[in-house]
Amino acid sequence: MVDVTEEEMDNPTFKSDTVLSDVHLHCPNKRRLMVRLNAVGQPVFLSYFKLLWNTEGLASEKCVRESTTEREYQYRSGDELGDKGRKKLRKEKELNSEGVEALLDDDGDLEVVRRPRSASDVEAEDLLRDRVHPVILMKGREDAFEDEQECTCSDIVKIEHTMATPLEDVGKQVWRAAFLLADYILFKRDTFRCCSVLELGGGTGITSIIMGMVAKRVYCTDVGEDLLAMCEQNVVLNKHLMELGRGEVKVKKLDWLKEEFCTDPEALYSWSEEEIADLHEHCTVIMAADVFYDDGLTDALFRTLYRITHNLRNSCTVYLALEKRLNFTLRHMDVTCEAYSHFRNTLNDLENLQDRKIKYTVEPIKADFCQFLIYERIEQLELWKIIAEQLT
Ligand SMILES: C[S@@+](CC[C@H](N)C(=O)[O-])C[C@H]1O[C@@H](n2cnc3c(N)ncnc32)[C@H](O)[C@@H]1O
Numbered sequence: 390m391v392d393v394t395e396e397e398m399d400n401p402t403f404k405s406d407t408v409l410s411d412v413h414l415h416c417p418n419k420r421r422l423m424v425r426l427n428a429v430g431q432p433v434f435l436s437y438f439k440l441l442w443n444t445e446g447l448a449s450e451k452c453v454r455e456s457t458t459e460r461e462y463q464y465r466s467g468d469e470l471g472d473k474g475r476k477k478l479r480k481e482k483e484l485n486s487e488g489v490e491a492l493l494d495d496d497g498d499l500e501v502v503r504r505p506r507s508a509s510d511v512e513a514e515d516l517l518r519d520r521v522h523p524v525i526l527m528k529g530r531e532d533a534f535e536d537e538q539e540c541t542c543s544d545i546v547k548i549e550h551t552m553a554t555p556l557e558d559v560g561k562q563v564w565r566a567a568f569l570l571a572d573y574i575l576f577k578r579d580t581f582r583c584c585s586v587l588e589l590g591g592g593t594g595i596t597s598i599i600m601g602m603v604a605k606r607v608y609c610t611d612v613g614e615d616l617l618a619m620c621e622q623n624v625v626l627n628k629h630l631m632e633l634g635r636g637e638v639k640v641k642k643l644d645w646l647k648e649e650f651c652t653d654p655e656a657l658y659s660w661s662e663e664e665i666a667d668l669h670e671h672c673t674v675i676m677a678a679d680v681f682y683d684d685g686l687t688d689a690l691f692r693t694l695y696r697i698t699h700n701l702r703n704s705c706t707v708y709l710a711l712e713k714r715l716n717f718t719l720r721h722m723d724v725t726c727e728a729y730s731h732f733r734n735t736l737n738d739l740e741n742l743q744d745r746k747i748k749y750t751v752e753p754i755k756a757d758f759c760q761f762l763i764y765e766r767i768e769q770l771e772l773w774k775i776i777a778e779q780l781t
Contacts, residue, residue: 407553410562431551440544440761547626550593560592560616566679568762569770570710571599576758578603585671590680594620601631601638610643617658645689678710681732691735698777707775750776
């Protein structure tokens with residue numbers, strides 16, 4: 390670990406060529422504490438994500454989805470949703486549904502016409518939105534939090550992550566699709582009970598940790614020692630959640646760009662022959678969240694899926710969660726989603742594959758199941774299921 394000066398801790402710098410996940414942007418200050426700098430000098434934050442077990446009774450009611458966006462949750466959690474609050478919320482929803490208009494000016498530049506800010510907006514914002522800035526807690530200690538009791542209870546997931554990373558480090562943040570997949574796991578937990586699971590591109594490990602609460606064994610895989618160390622730290626931080634269901638999460642290196650598992654005993658996070666055999670013998674679920682943002686990586690991930698499913702003893706179900714990201718491109722002079730189109734084409738190719746060993750069947754899962762985590766379930770979030778059925 391690097392030596393961290395007081396000044397460095399107090400003045401984390403965010404560069405402009407970095408990306409920041411909405412999950413962290415909207416995470417209230419109270420739940421996000423800066424704890425240290427990691428081995429490459431990035432500020433590490435510890436966030437507390439609350440599991441909303443009490444929404445379950447309302448699972449089939451449409452109101453669950455509508456009532457657990459972060460803003461509303463904060464109204465509710467403070468029991469502040471009086472008449473005035475309700476009116477504000479309604480007004481805000483009306484305004485939101487008007488949306489924003491995207492227009493091109495004479496030169497073809499994109500002009501975004503934003504809805505006017507009304508007085509009620511500003512008031513509501515003051516009431517609801519925490520300003521985004523880190524709270525610096527303690528150097529080198531990850532486990533200090535104002536309310537110690539919260540640390541080990543069964544409805545808090547603690548995740549160390551960085552914020553505003555360059556693209557090659559996006560796995561060190563938590564992405565919204567990971568929450569969608571986590572919600573689905575908790576909603577369908579009987580389906581996953583006692584399963585052996587493989588996660589590809591697990592990042593901070595949050596989805597594997599949630600899966601570890603119900604499954605028997607989860608291999609949470611990714612690349613980069615730094616990231617894998619952070620992921621392992623998160624598994625340790627949440628051990629008590631997994632112990633309840635006697636599940637375990639093993640953090641392993643799995644690079645989609647390589648043909649083989651890393652078995653070098655000298656390498657950190659490498660696989661033993663027993664672990665590879667265990668995976669092939671028992672794995673029936675593969676999952677991945679927010680891993681389709683680069684066409685080359687999408688192809689590599691599908692090649693990995695193909696290879697692994699062909700080596701499994703049993704049929705297997707693959708769950709892929711993603712957020713469709715829309716971009717305006719000059720080339721198309723329109724809003725497009727190229728990474729998503731490539732994903733859909735590759736998914737189609739997989740389904741149409743003539744293969745004597747495995748039949749792949751693809752189906753979308755409607756994202757209307759109840760929410761256990763607090764985030765905005767935007768319509769761009771999608772969940773796909775692939776059944777890889779062994780034919781022989
Ligand atoms: C956007 S992040 C998603 C992380 C996490 N699943 C989530 O949703 O919070 C994409 C993940 O894919 C991983 N990844 C990228 N290239 C990879 C490769 N060649 N092999 C394995 N994982 C890779 C990244 O390291 C990163 O963790």
